Amino acid sequence: MENSFIIDKLYKAFGQDILKMDTTSDILSFTVASPMIHDVIRFLKEDLQLQFGFLTDLCGIHYPDRGLPLGVIYHLHNMTEAKRVRIKTFITVNHPKVATVTDLFATANWMERETYDFYGIEFEGHPNLKRILNVEYMDFFPMRKEYPLEDPTRDDKDDRFFGR
């Protein structure tokens, strides 16, 4: 299965919702408008010629100086033909909502919980969207690039030893 074959099928089915295509990095990567992400992934999974039936990874990212800072990255894998593809979708911080893919891939359940835990991206339709790795009373999202790396609740650090 060539990249061009996948690109052709995607453009025929979704046209202007595929925003940016990148064939120069290690695998085929493209960006999708966030309302269509569920349909695009479903198409990639269920189309008989594409059959990307394995969700390798689902993670979040935060680029603080972009117009759409928060993003969700999906890695899909076609196991019969050993073909991988990367799908990205970007959303705003004020309305960080993306459709869930747990109805398509069961592994997305915990992966979306982790993405919510660290980036605050809410997955609509998720059966159990709550923090998975951090303590439940944490009131911020640690992987957003808005917080200092150090523990903000610590009160006994001497500034002389930390270069301040």
Add this chain to the structure above:
Amino acid sequence: MQMETGTYNKVDPPDGYTAPGIFATTLDKVVGLARKNSIWPLPFATSCCGIEFMATMGAHYDLGRFGAERLSFSPRQADLLMVMGTIAKKMGPVIQQVYIQMAEPRWVIAVGACASSGGIFDSYSVLQGIDKVIPVDVYVPGCPPRPEQIIDGFRKVQDLVGNEALRRRYSDEYMELLAGYGILK
């Protein structure tokens, strides 16, 4: 044969009155002597310091020669909670539960930089020292501390155990200490 008197290090007897067939001393000295030479540790080994503890329990460094031969993973049967390794904030309540389940008298040793103060992991997820959730008796700094240092910390715990007053666990100060951590008796 070389099996004469030999130069074994024996434990010195406490102060007391000696007479033929009689040795009289105070109860707390005898109890302290017995307790300190038979501490049963609970190895709460989380990460790298746990590996150093495995070396300490091995034959070369041998913590067993100080009486800590019998490790117990049941808190009810353990005397000393040895916390060795990085403790995440999510693990904090678990450690507190293990400490609460230990029977009196109990001691806690924090082995390594992570257990003492969070170590190099000053981040949103690591508990900055287990003394945020349980009272600690001895801290062994190091990243990781060598087995000799762990044994040194253990010897300090032995000193504490040997010199402890018998009624300390019923005293008001101890109750206040526990209440400060939210551990109610």
